Amino acid sequence: MRDIAVLDHLPILQVAVPLLAAPLCVLIGHRGFSRGITVLVAAGMFLISLLLAGQVYPDGSLHYLLGGWPAPWGIEYRVDMLTVAILLTINLVNLIASMFSISRSDRKFNRRGSTAFYASWLLCVAGLNGMVVTNDAFNVFVFLEISSLSTYVLISCGRDPKSLLAAYRYLIMGAVGATFILLSIGLLYMQAGTLNITDLSVRIADQGASRTMIMALVFFVVGIAIKCGIMPFHDWLPNAYCYAPNTVTALLSGTATKVAIYVLLRFMHDLFSVGYSLGEMPIDLILLACAIAGMLIAPLIALRESSLKRMFAWPSVAQISYVIVGVCLGTEQGVAAALLHVFNHSVVKVMVFIAVGILIARTGTDRIKHLGSVAHTHRLASYVILFGGLGLIGIPGTVGFVSKWVLINAAVEQGSWWLSIPILLGSLTSVSYIWRIVEILWAKPADLDLDRTRSPITVAEWLPLVAIALVTLWFGLNASLSMELAALAASSLAGG
């Protein structure tokens, strides 16, 4: 049969479309075209994710063989509910962020040539999607490098010269992390002689524990912990988020660390199997200690930050810790809670960073102390920041509450009720820095000449902002859809 049905090739299209669009940007070299195609590709990718979701819902899985080579030899792409859940999250974020990226807010970053910027953007997205759909360990590394390298470029496009240093710091740490992951994959290959994740898990289970396995596990966990930004491995993150262009911050905060979490889940639960990584090996204890430190310390640091963007980078460290707690519980509810929090945090963070971007573009500063009373002239952005802040705290009625509630329930269910103490304590401390922002934005006397900062808000700014705010509002008030998806995704993982 020569007739090619597009719907059969969705898994590869998810990666191939942005991968091919990237060189197209450079070849055509037209700024408007680059912008247009980035948004179009983002919309298309979100559509593809939706179609994929339709194909595997409620508990199916797709196995796509590249070039028709059968699984252990050829490269296999696998799509199940977990994949779909992450794909939907990152492609929604990408759609929103790319819409924002064409706005005037970030005009200044692309004086170095927006075609290259958008090519990097597309490559980054392609890499992230590739990490999610592939079922091949080495392929994970390749896509990781694609997304990381393009991310360094994106970060270095920031207005502030310090963005170069931030990108360089991330480059060093990211390269070390990627190398660790590569080492881990190499050790696994040495041990089992295969790279297909499903095949690997079967063979590893047959061979039993060995030193090579322990080394592989440790290198993997440390490497991916850097990518996730878990507490003591996090220090590249605040500067990267702070000095990157506003749109890039929005994109990164909602996608990069989330995909790393996905890889962590895949490897720990599928490849190494839960019984080994969390049961025999005390990885869960190590990660839990990191996570608890993260959720308690990060808000305190945020409280001291003087830059608005840096301040909102710290909640990412804190919120990833909540996700890690869910992952470490090792139960299906734990994973479901983690996935729900991944989604909820992604949408909140994109929303907040877009609002912050709008505010910074208008006022020309991100020093918190100079932002007194700007809420009175920039109402939309300020209220969205407030709304996002409430979500980060976890006020009932926001998405943050839903996932923290589910997470606490999962912890109690698993018997670790004491985990609810740091979770609640962390949420409580978050109140302090959100309150500080609220006080300054609304109550502090104006420092800037507010009338001069007034300028109309464009469609490319308010459309993505309002859209993501409505999504956030909806999933905060009615979480049945997101909870069902997370539960299905978690069961697909536990089911192997």
Next chain:
Amino acid sequence: MINAPFLILFAGAAISWFFPAALRKPVLLIFPVVGLLNLIALDPSQSWTVSLFDVELTLFALDRLSFIFGVLFHIAAIIGLVFAWHVEDRPQHLASLLYPGSALGVVFAGDFLTMFVFWECLALSSVFFITARGTERASRAAIRYLVIQVVSGVLLLTGALFLFHDSGSVAIRALSLDEPAGLFFLLAFGIKAAFPMLHNWLTDAYPEATASGTVFLSAFTTKVAVYALARSFAGLDMLIYIGAVMACFPIFYAVIENDLRRVLGYSMINQIGFMVCGIGIGSELAINGAVAHAFNDVIFKGLLMMSMGAVLFRTGEMRGSELGGLARSMPRTTGLCIVGAASISAFPLFSGFVSKSMVMSALLIEHHEWVWLAMLFASAGVFHHAGIKIPYFAFFAHDSGKRPREAPAHMLIAMSIAAALCIGIGCYPWLLYDNLPFAVDYRPFDIPHVVEQTQLLFFSAMAFIWLQLNGLYPPELKSTNLDSEWLYRRAWPSLYGRLCRIAGWGQARFYEAVGSLTNALAPPLRKQAFLLLMPWSVREMLMILMILLAAILFLLFLHRPL
């Protein structure tokens, strides 16, 4: 249910808002009177439930236990309002209805969530009585008070959530310490009931409130906690011993304390000790005794607080060392104070006697002889510090030369109502007994009780006189006595400061040591800030990474040697 007791008082607070200060006072007074009549007329089978999501909330439920507390709180509100007739400011006026209203809300709540809401209202409304004093000291004490009260509420909420998670219902019921919720509830109630080591908010905040504010404060918060304990923890053995400790340890503080209202604060903890002990015994007689004693305590402690409030109102002074000899110009206040003192010391024919002896008898019936002895000691101690010390140092003792005018008429009226109740209940206890939660078959005025109590009082009085004559009695000094609140007001801050300094020093030494060992490996010495708060250099990040990698590897190999 428009006639729920708390609604009447809350409505009163709302309505009185619109009246000018002069008219507001009579308006305020109407509502507790109406509320009391309404409560007496209420049909006991009535209840008011609402559904919130999937939780059934009972905003109002009435039984014999809540009824007697309801009556008590109405009476206390009326007396307090009369006493506070001179007060003009709106916050105190509103609080004087909102606070009793919240207490009634707790008492008539049918589930723990409703209880939590009123529990927090209780904390928030009462703090106005302390801030109204207007001094820096008072507002600091108010903040400490509020923090502790709100923590109690949060513990209560936590307990309620645990309960809901376990059983799907938050209805008020007897609890045990075997379930996780029980511990949270006990702590929440324990803070409000001023359990030992949790009691500091009381002796800290009550002496700082306004003259009339302390009268209100002393009536409600702790008694609400006694009610909650009686509801949920009746018969918990631990409470007997907690009660005994509560009854005994404040005596020592009360004897050396100079601020007379703080003396009364300690004596309040002592009296609550009797109630907690009775609840811990759990027999019908003991519960009756605890409840009756709570009832009487509100009246006679209120009376003592009012007499001290009158002294404070007239002289602006509350230190025993600065007072004395006031009996010459305030004879009526002196007389009424002595009635209160006689009641708290449990003289026969005064109200304290008829209720305290119930708890004492219950102790003997249930064979807690040692605790009984401790309580006997506590009774003697009460007579010492509340029965003799308060009136003696305020109104007699050395003459301070102060000649204030007699207390204003409204204060005298309020005190007279309370004194009448003290004597009335003391002479005709069945007035109270008939309304207790369980049927009472107890005779207070038989020979052994009367003789035992009279002996006790006689010998304590002898001891006081002998100590005073020989100059052995602790003199009234202008000093500050250390209680366990020292732990969080002095020791912890100074310890924390010291720990920070030591940590900073240690960190600096550590870096110095590492730095001098290997310059290449050491992160540079940074004195200014906590390690995590500053951005690390790439070298530091990689160092930390390598150390952690090595540590994790080591840990895993240790965990599973191959």
